[in-house]
Amino acid sequence: MKVLILEDEEIIARHLEGLVKQYPQPAEVLSVIPSVQDALHWLGIHPSPDLILMDIHLEDDLVFALFDSIDLTVPVIFTTAYDEYVIQAFKVNSIDYLLKPIQYEALAAALDKYYTLERHFTRTSPADMASLLAQLKVKEYKDRFMVTLGNKIQSIPTNDIAYFFLEEKMTFLVTDKGARLPINYSLDLLSQVLDPHDFFRVNRQYYIAHRAIRAAHHYSTGKLKLELQPLPKEMVFVSGDRLTPFKEWLGK
Structure with a gap:
C-alpha cells in the first residue's frame, strides 16, 4: 500500500507515518506534503497513491480546495482536529474521519476498512460496486x-x-x-x-x-x-x- 500524507505539522506527520508503519500490512509513505499547492504539484507529476491521509487545515488553504482543482479519486482518511467538516468530508472520497490526537487503534480500524473495500472493488461486479458506494453516501441532515x-x-x-x-x-x-x-x-x-x-x-x-x-x-x-x-x-x-x-x- 502506497500512502501519501497531507499534514502541515511535522511532528503530527511523523506520528502518522509511524502509525502507518505499525500496521500489519506492508505500507510505504511516499511523501509528506504541507500545503494544497504542493499536493497539486506532487499529484500532477507522480502516479496516484493507493490512499491519502489528509488533514483539513493545511498551510495555504482548506484541503477541499484540492478536490475543487482536480478530479481526485484516491480513497481518503481525514485526520483533523476539527469536527465541523465531517459532512463535507464524506461528500468526497472519504472512507473515515479521525479526530486528533490520532490513536493507533482508530487508524488501524480505518485501514481495515480501506482493505475491505479494496477487496470488494477488485473482485465484484459493477452492480456490487454501486451497492458499496451507496453504503458510503452521506446521510441526510437531521430536520x-x-x-x-x-x-x-x-x-x-x-x-x-x-x-x-x-x-x-x-x-x-x-x-x-x-x-x-x-x-x-x-x-x-x-x-x-x-x-x-x-x-x-x-x-x-x-x-x-x-x-x-x-x-x-x-x-x-x-x-x-x-x-x-x-x-x-x-x-x-x-x-x-x-x-x-x-x-x-x-x-x-
Whole structure:
C-alpha cells in the first residue's frame, strides 16, 4: 500500500507515518506534503497513491480546495482536529474521519476498512460496486429532534433551534423563542447530523445556528464574544482553535 500524507505539522506527520508503519500490512509513505499547492504539484507529476491521509487545515488553504482543482479519486482518511467538516468530508472520497490526537487503534480500524473495500472493488461486479458506494453516501441532515419532558413528547424542527449547549454533562437545545429543552445527543454526535452550513461548534459547550448570531465582538487578542438571540445564561466565546474556521463559516 502506497500512502501519501497531507499534514502541515511535522511532528503530527511523523506520528502518522509511524502509525502507518505499525500496521500489519506492508505500507510505504511516499511523501509528506504541507500545503494544497504542493499536493497539486506532487499529484500532477507522480502516479496516484493507493490512499491519502489528509488533514483539513493545511498551510495555504482548506484541503477541499484540492478536490475543487482536480478530479481526485484516491480513497481518503481525514485526520483533523476539527469536527465541523465531517459532512463535507464524506461528500468526497472519504472512507473515515479521525479526530486528533490520532490513536493507533482508530487508524488501524480505518485501514481495515480501506482493505475491505479494496477487496470488494477488485473482485465484484459493477452492480456490487454501486451497492458499496451507496453504503458510503452521506446521510441526510437531521430536520427535527424529539424531546421528552415527563410524559410529554415534543418534536422540535431544526429550523426552530437557535443553539445547543452542554451543561453538567447534559445537552440542551434552545429554540428561537427561548425554550430550553434536554436532548439525548452529545455535541460530537450533533456534528454528524447538523448541516454545517447552518450550525457551527464555537467551543466545547456551544453549537450555534448562523441566524442566532446577532454580532461578534473582539473581546481580547484572538478571542471573539458572541451576541446571541435568544440570550444565553452566560457569555459565549469562540475558542481560539476555532476562530479561523468560524470566520470562514460566518462569511459563507
